[in-house]
Amino acid sequence: MIEMHEVDKWYGTHNVLKRCTTHVAKGEVVVVCGPSGSGKSTLIKTVNGLEPFQGGRITVDGQAVTTSGRDLTRLRARIGMVFQSFELYPHMTVLDNVCLAQTVVLKRPRSEAEAKTEALLRRVGMIDHARKHPGQLSGGQQQRVAIARALAMDPIAMLFDEPTSALDPEMINEVLDVMTELALEGMTMMVVTHEMGFARRVAHRVVFMDDGQIVEDRSKDAFFDHPETDRAQLFLSKILHH
Amino acid sequence: MTEFDWTAVTNNLPFLMQGLFLTFQLTILAMVGGILLGTVLAILRLSAPAPVPQLIAGYVNGLRAMPLILVIFWFYLLVPLALGRPVGAFPSALIAFTLFEAAYYSEIIRAGIQGVARGQLQAALASGLSYAQAMRYIVLPQAFRAMLPILLTQSIILFQDTSLVYVVGLRDFLTAANIVASRDQRPVEMYLFIAAVYLVLCAGGSFAVRRLQRRLAR
Ligand SMILES: Nc1ncnc2c1ncn2[C@@H]1O[C@H](COP(=O)(O)OP(=O)(O)O)[C@@H](O)[C@H]1O
Ligand SMILES: [Mg+2]
Numbered sequence: 001m002i003e004m005h006e007v008d009k010w011y012g013t014h015n016v017l018k019r020c021t022t023h024v025a026k027g028e029v030v031v032v033c034g035p036s037g038s039g040k041s042t043l044i045k046t047v048n049g050l051e052p053f054q055g056g057r058i059t060v061d062g063q064a065v066t067t068s069g070r071d072l073t074r075l076r077a078r079i080g081m082v083f084q085s086f087e088l089y090p091h092m093t094v095l096d097n098v099c100l101a102q103t104v105v106l107k108r109p110r111s112e113a114e115a116k117t118e119a120l121l122r123r124v125g126m127i128d129h130a131r132k133h134p135g136q137l138s139g140g141q142q143q144r145v146a147i148a149r150a151l152a153m154d155p156i157a158m159l160f161d162e163p164t165s166a167l168d169p170e171m172i173n174e175v176l177d178v179m180t181e182l183a184l185e186g187m188t189m190m191v192v193t194h195e196m197g198f199a200r201r202v203a204h205r206v207v208f209m210d211d212g213q214i215v216e217d218r219s220k221d222a223f224f225d226h227p228e229t230d231r232a233q234l235f236l237s238k239i240l241h242h
Numbered sequence: 243m244t245e246f247d248w249t250a251v252t253n254n255l256p257f258l259m260q261g262l263f264l265t266f267q268l269t270i271l272a273m274v275g276g277i278l279l280g281t282v283l284a285i286l287r288l289s290a291p292a293p294v295p296q297l298i299a300g301y302v303n304g305l306r307a308m309p310l311i312l313v314i315f316w317f318y319l320l321v322p323l324a325l326g327r328p329v330g331a332f333p334s335a336l337i338a339f340t341l342f343e344a345a346y347y348s349e350i351i352r353a354g355i356q357g358v359a360r361g362q363l364q365a366a367l368a369s370g371l372s373y374a375q376a377m378r379y380i381v382l383p384q385a386f387r388a389m390l391p392i393l394l395t396q397s398i399i400l401f402q403d404t405s406l407v408y409v410v411g412l413r414d415f416l417t418a419a420n421i422v423a424s425r426d427q428r429p430v431e432m433y434l435f436i437a438a439v440y441l442v443l444c445a446g447g448s449f450a451v452r453r454l455q456r457r458l459a460r
Contacts, residue, residue: 050364077370087365091383100379101369153369 001026001061001157001188002047008055009042016042017053018212024157029189031199031220034209035235040192041084043209044159047190048079061156077105080150084162086142088134088149094121095130098149106153113152120148124178140171147178157188164195194239200224208232250428251435254418261418262439268332268414269401272339276400277393279340280347284355285377287348298348305345311406314338318410331410343400350392354385391455398447402440415439 002024009017016039024030032040045051046058049065049072058065060079066072088097095117102113121127124144134142143163150158160179164172176198183189183202193199199206199220206223208216210231216223227233251258287298305313317338322328358381366376386393405416413421416436423432 045364048368050368073367073370073372076368079368081365081368083361083365085359085361087359087361089362089365089380089384091387101371104375104379105370149369 001028002190003059004043004047004056005058006056007043007046007053007058009039009046009051009053016212017046019056020209020212020214021056022207022214022217024188024190026188027186028204029183029187029191029202030205030207031203032190032192032207032209033194033196033199033235033239034215038209039212040209041161044161044190044192047159048076048081050081077101077153078156080147080153080155080158082143082146082150082158082160082163084165086134086139086146086166088142088146090134093131093133094126094137094145097134097145098152101149102152116152117148120151121145124148125174138171139167140174143167143171143175144178147175147182151182155187157190158182160189160191160193162192162194164193196224196236196239208235210235246431247428248431248435250422250426251431254422254426257422258415258418258436261413261415264332264407264413265401265404265415268336268339268404268407269397271336272343272404273397273400275336275340276343276347277351279344280351281382283344283348284351287352288355289373302345302348305342306349310342310403311409313342314406315409317341331407331412335407335410335412339400339404343396346396347393350389350396351385354389355381357388358384387458390458391451394447394451394454398444398451401447402444 004020004022007017007020008015020039020043022030032044034040042051046053047060047065049068060075063071063075065075088094089100092100095114098117098120099110099113102108102116103110108116118127118130121130124147126141126144126148129137129141129145134145137145147163163179164175167175172195176195179189179191180198180202191198191203203220206216206218206220207214208223208227208229208231215229216227216232218228223232224236227236283298283302287295287302314335318331318334321334321337362380362384363376366380367373371379404414407414408417408420419432419436423429426432
């Protein structure tokens with residue numbers, strides 16, 4: 001579903017992605033982890049072209065990710081994305097947040113978009129908040145709406161960039177539960193997260209990044225039981241013991 | 243000292259109101275035109291490929307470095323030359339004000355757009371919206387909401403500045419008052435009256451801006 005081949009990205013002279021190669025098969029859940037600044041967000045944002053890259057090739061569902069143009073816009077509409085800071089639109093109600101791209105991009109009639117929205121809000125447990133604005137919601141609630149907003153486009157894959165990092169601890173699980181359910185239903189997912197419990201339960205593969213490189217890309221069990229590199233061992237010991 | 247005599251004001255009210263109407267007309271048209279053009283300039287300056295942003299920066303800084311009265315006069319002379327026929331004082335003044343104010347508005351709007359979190363644009367693009375759609379539905383509504391008080395303040399300045407159109411022979415409110423004051427020899431009453439009108443309108447505008455600011459801050 002998602003193929004990345006030798007992806008290179010530079011910020012000026014700073015090489016932030018170094019020949020990154022990996023893939024996410026249909027229905028697969030791949031967790032991306034690594035120290036802060038290692039390039040995880042940059043990597044995941046190249047998948048839908050939010051971050052341009054200078055070398056290598058990325059395809060999603062067989063379609064090349066270009067740097068701009070209508071094809072890229074159309075491809076983005078089919079890939080859901082969830083951000084660390086939620087990025088709900090503060091000037092719109094929850095309902096309108098979820099309806100907007102459905103009506104503007106997919107040209108769904110408003111009634112159809114609303115019906116879809118209500119079903120999704122019910123699914124993430126947010127139907128009672130449909131008329132509220134994002135500012136009136138807790139972080140966990142906002143993130144669940146953001147997931148519903150992405151799902152409203154009937155995506156072929158979902159990208160998550162640290163979806164629980166900005167949440168208070170007591171809200172992390174309500175978001176992880178929604179994501180787990182999604183994974184069990186067979187959604188193709190690429191998830192940047194430090195939630196190793198989630199990775200152990202849900203992921204098929206783990207990609208470990210350090211300093212712009214994909215250092216390990218292995219099955220979940222292999223990664224957790226026998227990390228190959230010192231860097232991954234160090235990372236795991238730090239993250240599991242606090 | 244003689245008594246105040248307000249008949250100079252009351253007898254000439256229709257004439258003065260005509261001037262006030264012209265002032266309002268010019269203010270509102272230049273405000274709408276200036277904000278529309280300023281928005282286009284701001285977006286192009288932020289996202290168009292070189293050399294467009296550089297050209298716009300030159301335009302904005304150039305106009306802002308110039309006295310408005312010169313710009314008004316200039317357009318009065320230049321627009322007919324450019325079009326090859328006379329256009330009249332009002333259209334030329336309106337064009338001058340619109341282009342001049344657009345320079346100021348565009349800077350306000352540019353700051354407003356940059357003030358909208360970058361993640362908002364990313365989220366909109368990620369959902370499949372085009373850049374133009376993301377601007378229209380997500381970025382600009384938030385930017386304008388944040389900028390509204392500054393935009394209105396700039397518009398109050400514009401309202402005051404319209405009195406400069408006397409240089410091209412237009413009769414705005416202040417000019418109309420000048421004419422009456424010197425003809426009827428009642429300058430004190432006349433200038434007290436127009437000062438009161440400007441004060442009421444501008445103070446009212448400022449008051450509305452402050453209320454709006456408070457409401458938006460909630
Ligand atoms: N806009 C930018 N300009 C320059 N450097 C950047 C920019 N964004 C990110 N970087 C750098 O790229 C590297 C990877 O960043 P990021 O992908 O955000 O890491 P992570 O998500 O793993 O914490 C970091 O060294 C960061 O400083
Ligand atoms: Mg990151």
